[in-house]
Amino acid sequence: MDTRACIRREYFAIFFFLAAAVSIIVLHNMEVLETTCQIQHKVNSTTIIAPRVSTVPDVHRSFCTFQPLSPNDALEERLLLDSIAWPKTPVLPAPLSLEKTSDPAHSSFTILPRRGGGQWHVGDQLEVKINMSDFQGRPKKSGGDFLLARLHNQKLGAGVVGQVVDHLNGSYSAVFSLPWEGDAQVEVTLVHPSEAVPVLNRLNGEQPDRIYFKSLFRSGSISETTICNVCLRPTQPLCNYTDLRTGEPWFCYKPKKLSCDARINHAMGNYKQNLRAYEHKLFQRGVNLKVFIRASGLNIVTILPKMKGQSEVKSSSVKSGPSGYYYQGVWRALGGTTVRQFNNSAIGQCLKGKVVYMYGDSTVRQFFEYLNAVLPGLKEFDLHSPKKAGPYISLDYANNILLMSRFHGPPIRIVTVPTSELRYVANEIDGLVGGTNAVVLFGIWAHFGTFPMEIYIRRLQNIRRAVARLLDRAPGTVVIIRTGNAKALSLSVSLTNSDWYSLQCNKVLRAVFKGLNVHLIDAWEMVLAHQLPHNLHPPSPIIKNMINVILSYVCPQKGG
Numbered sequence: 370m371d372t373r374a375c376i377r378r379e380y381f382a383i384f385f386f387l388a389a390a391v392s393i394i395v396l397h398n399m400e401v402l403e404t405t406c407q408i409q410h411k412v413n414s415t416t417i418i419a420p421r422v423s424t425v426p427d428v429h430r431s432f433c434t435f436q437p438l439s440p441n442d443a444l445e446e447r448l449l450l451d452s453i454a455w456p457k458t459p460v461l462p463a464p465l466s467l468e469k470t471s472d473p474a475h476s477s478f479t480i481l482p483r484r485g486g487g488q489w490h491v492g493d494q495l496e497v498k499i500n501m502s503d504f505q506g507r508p509k510k511s512g513g514d515f516l517l518a519r520l521h522n523q524k525l526g527a528g529v530v531g532q533v534v535d536h537l538n539g540s541y542s543a544v545f546s547l548p549w550e551g552d553a554q555v556e557v558t559l560v561h562p563s564e565a566v567p568v569l570n571r572l573n574g575e576q577p578d579r580i581y582f583k584s585l586f587r588s589g590s591i592s593e594t595t596i597c598n599v600c601l602r603p604t605q606p607l608c609n610y611t612d613l614r615t616g617e618p619w620f621c622y623k624p625k626k627l628s629c630d631a632r633i634n635h636a637m638g639n640y641k642q643n644l645r646a647y648e649h650k651l652f653q654r655g656v657n658l659k660v661f662i663r664a665s666g667l668n669i670v671t672i673l674p675k676m677k678g679q680s681e682v683k684s685s686s687v688k689s690g691p692s693g694y695y696y697q698g699v700w701r702a703l704g705g706t707t708v709r710q711f712n713n714s715a716i717g718q719c720l721k722g723k724v725v726y727m728y729g730d731s732t733v734r735q736f737f738e739y740l741n742a743v744l745p746g747l748k749e750f751d752l753h754s755p756k757k758a759g760p761y762i763s764l765d766y767a768n769n770i771l772l773m774s775r776f777h778g779p780p781i782r783i784v785t786v787p788t789s790e791l792r793y794v795a796n797e798i799d800g801l802v803g804g805t806n807a808v809v810l811f812g813i814w815a816h817f818g819t820f821p822m823e824i825y826i827r828r829l830q831n832i833r834r835a836v837a838r839l840l841d842r843a844p845g846t847v848v849i850i851r852t853g854n855a856k857a858l859s860l861s862v863s864l865t866n867s868d869w870y871s872l873q874c875n876k877v878l879r880a881v882f883k884g885l886n887v888h889l890i891d892a893w894e895m896v897l898a899h900q901l902p903h904n905l906h907p908p909s910p911i912i913k914n915m916i917n918v919i920l921s922y923v924c925p926q927k928g929g
């Protein structure tokens with residue numbers, strides 16, 4: 370990590386918010402996503418008197434301009450927003466203290482006895498009850514805590530994600546499929562207490578511009594830099610760069626001397642955020658941010674071989690069971706396409722004669738990098754692109770393979786790139802012929818964590834329209850979508866790109882592309898089920914498994 374990445378400043382005065390609120394500016398370099406900056410609180414929290422009643426209305430609609438939607442899209446947007454509504458959390462009494470918030474240290478889980486008694490067998494379900502309590506040890510009476518559950522066996526390289534059910538009364542269930550024989554250890558993690566979720570929601574509503582961007586304008590010897598965003602407060606004249614084909618919004622403040630046409634590049638600007646006093650306490654590593662919850666009693670069960678006549682562990686396409694599990698470090702799908710294992714020569718065989726178009730954020734670029742590293746015949750062509758931004762091209766002449774990777778359009782938290790390289794995924798897909806030799810692979814999630822969900826929904830609706838057109842004109846095209854995944858969370862990462870938001874984005878993504886002939890890489894489960902720590906950029910053993918999933922869609926088992 371570059372030490373220049375974290376430059377802390379003194380208080381930042383923002384007129385829109387209350388004077389006593391905690392303010393932070395962190396200047397990140399390059400992709401803010403990759404930073405491990407720690408935000409330091411300048412405020413001695415024991416001496417601050419928290420302003421309790423906010424006078425700040427939900428203002429995002431006043432400066433996020435949304436293009437009108439067709440009646441169908443508008444209805445879909447409303448249904449999507451309803452479908453991801455999070456349980457309400459009672460408003461905390463003033464002044465805010467942690468006392469009545471969820472405390473993982475006072476909470477516990479218990480493995481329930483097998484239904485019908487006896488021992489667990491492969492194919493059974495295991496149920497775990499989780500009781501949440503607050504910092505005073507009192508049982509919570511409401512739901513909304515963001516919990517993750519996992520069953521694993523490190524020696525066997527095995528892991529599977531459990532489905533968490535919120536009973537809305539302070540108790541939760543986690544239900545696991547049992548796909549392997551042997552020991553299995555239950556792990557339950559509190560990612561965010563329920564009280565943190567309204568803070569995240571509020572920030573995306575009120576401060577969608579807390580990560581901001583900048584553009585250089587230049588003409589002749591004059592140059593100016595202004596601030597840009599999806600949602601820009603109309604405090605000065607704007608340049609409107611809304612994409613005419615997709616309607617995707619983008620704005621910069623108008624330069625004083627130059628015209629809007631003189632914009633030549635785009636870059637990540639700064640990160641500023643304005644928490645109310647004490648709110649940072651809801652995001653403390655080791656306290657209430659991604660902390661394990663202990664078991665009351667045993668946390669391990671032994672799973673016996675499958676009983677005769679028992680059905681296989683199945684997962685339906687609806688999201689009720691896990692989409693797969695690890696065994697000996699290898700991802701196996703439950704339902705859907707069988708995941709084949711591709712060694713390097715098999716990867717080359719599968720991709721022979723193919724063109725692979727990759728669009729998205731850096732988590733999609735990882736696939737490009739992986740394939741380049743393992744396929745000896747593949748040579749990257751130097752386009753002199755900015756590092757980590759692309760676009761990238763790689764060619765294997767002998768096997769007629771072309772790989773291409775390009776960032777999705779703004780918002781992108783990224784190094785300086787020319788405006789001519791800013792392309793929306795939907796427009797790029799519209800430019801493809803497609804066909805049985807074409808693979809389209811995209812993933813778009815990690816740069817949207819600071820905005821109202823409408824921004825993400827509209828982006829996906831645009832991409833879906835383009836995918837539908839592509840599959841109409843070239844039905845043989847293989848289209849694969851990578852979901853978002855869990856990350857290492859600090860305070861600043863939580864506030865700009867929380868796992869909670871990624872989870873919500875994934876639900877929307879699944880719903881938007883449901884019914885289309887597209888394939889998913891369930892990066893969410895593939896990261897959660899794995900024994901390696903959560904990372905925005907999953908490490909190579911996980912990427913290898915994702916590549917196997919991708920190639921299994923491109924080159925499915927014959928006859929299977």
Ligand SMILES: *[C@@H]1O[C@H](CO)[C@@H](O)[C@H](O)[C@H]1NC(C)=O
Binds near residue numbers: 413
């Ligand atoms: C914060 O304020 C308390 C009470 O005034 C004081 O005891 C403590 O030393 C202060 N801490 C810091 C880091 O300034």
Ligand SMILES: *[C@@H]1O[C@H](CO)[C@@H](O)[C@H](O)[C@H]1NC(C)=O
Binds near residue numbers: 477478499500665
């Ligand atoms: C959870 O709380 C309920 C109600 O207080 C109690 O009956 C139950 O035994 C608790 N379960 C666990 C696993 O602690």
Ligand SMILES: *[C@@H]1O[C@H](CO)[C@@H](O)[C@H](O)[C@H]1NC(C)=O
Binds near residue numbers: 536538539540
């Ligand atoms: C919470 O709700 C679940 C499901 O309805 C129930 O089984 C459980 O006993 C309830 N727990 C408490 C503490 O009320």
Ligand SMILES: *[C@@H]1O[C@H](CO)[C@@H](O)[C@H](O)[C@H]1NC(C)=O
Binds near residue numbers: 436611
């Ligand atoms: C920006 O331009 C688009 C497309 O022309 C238009 O629909 C939208 O109303 C404009 N937005 C603003 C804030 O001017």
Ligand SMILES: *[C@@H]1O[C@H](CO)[C@@H](O)[C@H](O)[C@H]1NC(C)=O
Binds near residue numbers: 712713714
């Ligand atoms: C790679 O896999 C193929 C089948 O998928 C197999 O025939 C071949 O022997 C393997 N090569 C190596 C080096 O393991």
